[in-house]
Amino acid sequence: MSPEHRHLPPRPIAAIRLDGGRLCLDFVNTIHDRYAEEIEDYLQQPQRYMEWCIRAGALHPDDGVRLPRAAHRRTALMREVEDLRHHLHELFAARVDGLSPPADAVRGLDRWLHLAWASQSLGADGHLHWHADARDAWLPLKRIALDALDLLGDPATSRLRRCANTTSCGWLFLDTSKNQRRRWCAMETCGTIEKMQRYRRGR
Numbered sequence: 001m002s003p004e005h006r007h008l009p010p011r012p013i014a015a016i017r018l019d020g021g022r023l024c025l026d027f028v029n030t031i032h033d034r035y036a037e038e039i040e041d042y043l044q045q046p047q048r049y050m051e052w053c054i055r056a057g058a059l060h061p062d063d064g065v066r067l068p069r070a071a072h073r074r075t076a077l078m079r080e081v082e083d084l085r086h087h088l089h090e091l092f093a094a095r096v097d098g099l100s101p102p103a104d105a106v107r108g109l110d111r112w113l114h115l116a117w118a119s120q121s122l123g124a125d126g127h128l129h130w131h132a133d134a135r136d137a138w139l140p141l142k143r144i145a146l147d148a149l150d151l152l153g154d155p156a157t158s159r160l161r162r163c164a165n166t167t168s169c170g171w172l173f174l175d176t177s178k179n180q181r182r183r184w185c186a187m188e189t190c191g192t193i194e195k196m197q198r199y200r201r202g203r
């Protein structure tokens with residue numbers, strides 16, 4: 001990002017692209033241009049985190065979840081958002097690159113999975129239900145962790161890709177295209193950048 005862009009108002013949550021194909025990947029992709037010199041973190045403020053969670057489906061309006069009031073709890077929440085996002089990126093990036101996952105990332109996800117399981121009980125209807133006291137601002141992280149577990153154990157991870165724009169983008173996505181040759185997070189962003197570069201080189 002060039003310096004003159006630095007002071008632009010934050011991108012509206014409604015304008016954030018959800019190109020990952022899975023909740024947990026969209027969460028990892030809330031860092032825009034992961035490999036750029038200056039990154040744009042979509043979730044910098046607690047309020048934006050909450051809005052994004054609703055937009056991405058990690059929170060439902062009828063969950064009745066609110067942000068904690070105390071500033072130190074909000075700070076703690078955002079630190080945990082960043083940690084889980086970092087660990088999930090490490091886990092999925094290792095999967096894309098065919099490497100074994102870093103131990104701290106495995107521990108990080110494992111912790112959230114146990115928190116998620118401990119926050120639910122089996123109901124008479126045969127479904128798991130969130131406890132009333134789990135309906136807080138940490139609930140989305142539990143849903144995201146469960147989604148990540150589901151994806152990691154799914155053969156669909158063979159379709160996990162990193163955007164071909166590795167000079168800046170670095171977004172991850174599931175390639176659900178028929179011929180499985182999708183290269184970019186989105187054709188109209190990174191795909192277009194590469195096309196223009198090729199055109200310029202060609203001239």
Ligand SMILES: [Zn+2]
Nearest residue numbers: 163169185190
């Ligand atoms: Zn991209």
